[in-house]
Amino acid sequence: MAARKKLAMIGAGNIGGELAAQAARLELGDVYLFDIPDKVGVAQGKALDLEQRGSILGYDVNIRGTSSWEDLAGSDVVIVTAGVPRRPGMSRDDLLSINLKIVRDIAENLKRVCPETFVIVVSNPLDAMVHEMKKVTGFPSPKVVGMAGILDSARFQLFLAREANVAMTDVRAMVLGGHGETMVPVLSYCTINGIPVRQLITQDRLQAIIERTREGGAEVVKLMGSSAFYAPAAAAIQMARSYLFDEKRLLPCAAYLDGEYGCHDLYMGVPVVIGANGVEKIVIIELDATEKQMLRNSAAAVRELIEAGQRL
């Protein structure tokens, strides 16, 4: 019988706790909730609370809080949410200097304790953080990926569904590019059960929805004073599942580009297939002239951010 899978959530904050909750409910495997020594009580408390919940909801996995790297040895999947989230008025890029140091330290430790793992980075600014994770760990690029596109696409799909007054599940749309103001909602592939969205929603309403999508994270931050966590956790869990069960989902994720979409040595949101080998394929799609230009602009913004990070 196959051994139970092991998942490590680095950062036991809002997203980390929700990740552990969703992973447990889906019985993806045993869960380690890791945080710094000062916060290990929070990690352990959340772990115990979630483990007790299993008795009510009917799942049975081990959930542990820890601040010891050794406990993470042999993890199949590591999801990194450590760092500080945005406060009202902050951009994701404002987090660069604080979170970069944290991600460097985590990468050094992952390299040591679980060199075979699949790493999903969530911490912001996302594209720079996942780039740093790959650089410091030296892990192969298919094993280091960033979560942003699924969340941005979910926001886009929700707003489109509400505008057209149709079921959310019938809307398929993708947001590519960097996880920031330059993100690229791809209208040319956006359909409502196969019908191109431009036939069902007017151009000016589409433009307003695109703008709301670009500000989707800030809208939540403004309301509750901190970042979203339910949907971000669900997005990262979707990626983890696709890896653990070899589902081969085609998902928009921040993947390492080495020539694809004209980018070199750069992480950016593109359609990928995630299976048992990690990012098994980067899917190249035709874009219209406007979308190509937007993607180039987005890549330039990501490059600038990464270079700013390298100077820190």
Ligand SMILES: NC(=O)c1ccc[n+]([C@@H]2O[C@H](COP(=O)([O-])OP(=O)(O)OC[C@H]3O[C@@H](n4cnc5c(N)ncnc54)[C@H](O)[C@@H]3O)[C@@H](O)[C@H]2O)c1
């Ligand atoms: N990629 C995305 O789409 C997306 C979406 C939402 C939020 N985020 C980002 O995710 C990150 C986490 O958000 P959150 O709301 O869970 O924040 P949070 O403040 O609730 O949790 C972060 C946790 O990280 C811990 N931490 C700090 N340094 C650490 C270290 N060296 N090792 C381990 N843990 C450490 C903190 O103690 C805290 O518990 C933020 O950077 C946020 O901007 C990304």
